[in-house]
Amino acid sequence: MCLAIPALIESIKNEEADVDMGGITRRISLRLTPQAKVGDYVIVHTGYAINILDQHEARETLKLFEQLAKAAEEER
Amino acid sequence: MKFLSEFRDAGLAKGVVSQIHRRSKTPARFMEFCGGHTATILRYGIRQVLPATIEMLSGPGCPVCVTANADLDKAIALAQMPGVIVTTFGDMLKVPGSHSSLQKIKAEGADVRMVYSTMDAIHIAEENPSKRVVFLGIGFETTAPTVAASILYAEEKYLKNYYVLSTHKLCPPVIKALLASGEVNLDGLICPGHVSAVIGSRAWDFIARDYAIPCVVSGFEPLDVLQCVDMLVTQVEEGNSKVEIAYRRGVRPEGNPEALRLMHEVFEPCPAQWRGMGTIPDSGLKLRSTYQRFDAECAFDIDPGPTREPQGCICGDILRGVKTPLDCRLFGNSCTPEDPVGPCMVSSEGSCATYYLYGRNSGR
Numbered sequence: 045m046c047l048a049i050p051a052l053i054e055s056i057k058n059e060e061a062d063v064d065m066g067g068i069t070r071r072i073s074l075r076l077t078p079q080a081k082v083g084d085y086v087i088v089h090t091g092y093a094i095n096i097l098d099q100h101e102a103r104e105t106l107k108l109f110e111q112l113a114k115a116a117e118e119e120r
Numbered sequence: 121m122k123f124l125s126e127f128r129d130a131g132l133a134k135g136v137v138s139q140i141h142r143r144s145k146t147p148a149r150f151m152e153f154c155g156g157h158t159a160t161i162l163r164y165g166i167r168q169v170l171p172a173t174i175e176m177l178s179g180p181g182c183p184v185c186v187t188a189n190a191d192l193d194k195a196i197a198l199a200q201m202p203g204v205i206v207t208t209f210g211d212m213l214k215v216p217g218s219h220s221s222l223q224k225i226k227a228e229g230a231d232v233r234m235v236y237s238t239m240d241a242i243h244i245a246e247e248n249p250s251k252r253v254v255f256l257g258i259g260f261e262t263t264a265p266t267v268a269a270s271i272l273y274a275e276e277k278y279l280k281n282y283y284v285l286s287t288h289k290l291c292p293p294v295i296k297a298l299l300a301s302g303e304v305n306l307d308g309l310i311c312p313g314h315v316s317a318v319i320g321s322r323a324w325d326f327i328a329r330d331y332a333i334p335c336v337v338s339g340f341e342p343l344d345v346l347q348c349v350d351m352l353v354t355q356v357e358e359g360n361s362k363v364e365i366a367y368r369r370g371v372r373p374e375g376n377p378e379a380l381r382l383m384h385e386v387f388e389p390c391p392a393q394w395r396g397m398g399t400i401p402d403s404g405l406k407l408r409s410t411y412q413r414f415d416a417e418c419a420f421d422i423d424p425g426p427t428r429e430p431q432g433c434i435c436g437d438i439l440r441g442v443k444t445p446l447d448c449r450l451f452g453n454s455c456t457p458e459d460p461v462g463p464c465m466v467s468s469e470g471s472c473a474t475y476y477l478y479g480r481n482s483g484r
């Protein structure tokens with residue numbers, strides 16, 4: 045029910061945006077994230093962007109996983 | 121998909137799993153509030169890779185499952201009125217009410233339509249000016265702002281035939297009720313990611329403070345959940361109880377202020393009836409009087425008659441975390457996703473449906 049997935053904003057017209065969701069283009073509402081821009085990733089829930097995805101934080105989290113995986117590998 | 125598949129990488133998971141094993145010494149019970157987390161945990165076999173010190177418990181975070189029969193009956197009664205179209209999200213169609221389901225009465229001729237978004241419901245109202253279109257508003261704080269937005273759209277478009285039956289529920293009050301009951305003892309709470317995207321991680325401060333329970337907001341991919349468990353374990357071992365975020369790409373301490381503003385503009389808190397938990401004060405949302413003309417409760421004379429609970433179904437106990445689907449005698453016998461007895465077998469985030477689907481991963 046609270047399912048939401050990241051999508052890339054390709055174009056914006058008024059309050060609506062066309063987003064790329066893994067190769068499929070979907071029209072969504074930006075009513076809840078009026079500050080979203082083309083090129084942003086937004087988290088989409090039932091046709092609305094409920095937040096802008098923080099790409100910097102996403103990369104930082106992945107970096108952390110990579111470091112941990114590397115450390116675990118070296119321990120063996 | 122970018123920012124999605126990376127967080128499912130089994131190779132990346134190894135490091136955090138071994139860190140959890142290294143750190144976890146004290147036995148700990150963690151509850152995942154959200155049915156979406158239960159689904160991730162069972163689908164990816166997360167219980168199997170965790171150390172024996174950690175016990176995982178499912179919570180009441182499935183909006184479909186906690187919807188009371190009385191509310192379902194209202195929606196069904198509305199759909200049986202002439203000239204009414206009832207619209208809602210797909211998950212709701214199959215849920216059995218006291219006597220029928222939206223899907224059954226649809227097969228019998230009622231105009232019930234599944235929509236992907238509240239914007240679709242608005243379009244249906246625009247295309248059917250001679251009909252009255254009711255959206256069955258269900259969901260937590262993730263969804264309520266989108267329903268609020270639809271009411272604002274209806275107002276801006278001067279739509280006179282769009283209504284909402286609000287059965288929305290709020291998460292912090294139910295967790296508070298659950299903890300206050302003393303029925304479950306927790307050492308950590310996996311807080312819902314997309315609810316928190318809207319209300320912010322600060323909304324959980326009171327749990328860490330008043331109940332001394334570590335809280336970590338998690339995303340829904342397997343790496344998110346593992347990171348969350350690792351952070352909870354660290355808090356347990358260090359004797360901390362604070363609110364942290366394991367889903368920083370999606371959740372900020374303050375949430376989404378614009379979504380909150382719209383939600384509070386249209387709705388106000390009210391008491392709500394939860395399946396298995398009874399009525400909890402200020403745990404629901406009703407339309408403010410300014411928007412009363414969109415409120416299906418006011419616009420229609422709804423009389424669904426007395427409610428009846430499904431015989432033998434223990435959904436209520438499962439939602440409170442005191443039983444698991446494996447304790448239900450009907451599970452997998454007379455209750456299956458094709459022919460569900462209770463709502464927990466319907467929703468893709470219901471514990472019973474998840475256990476049925478990924479049963480091999482449910483044991484410990």
Ligand code: SF4
Nearest residue numbers: 433434448455462472
């Ligand atoms: S298995 Fe079916 S009857 Fe049993 S608790 Fe789950 S939904 Fe209810």
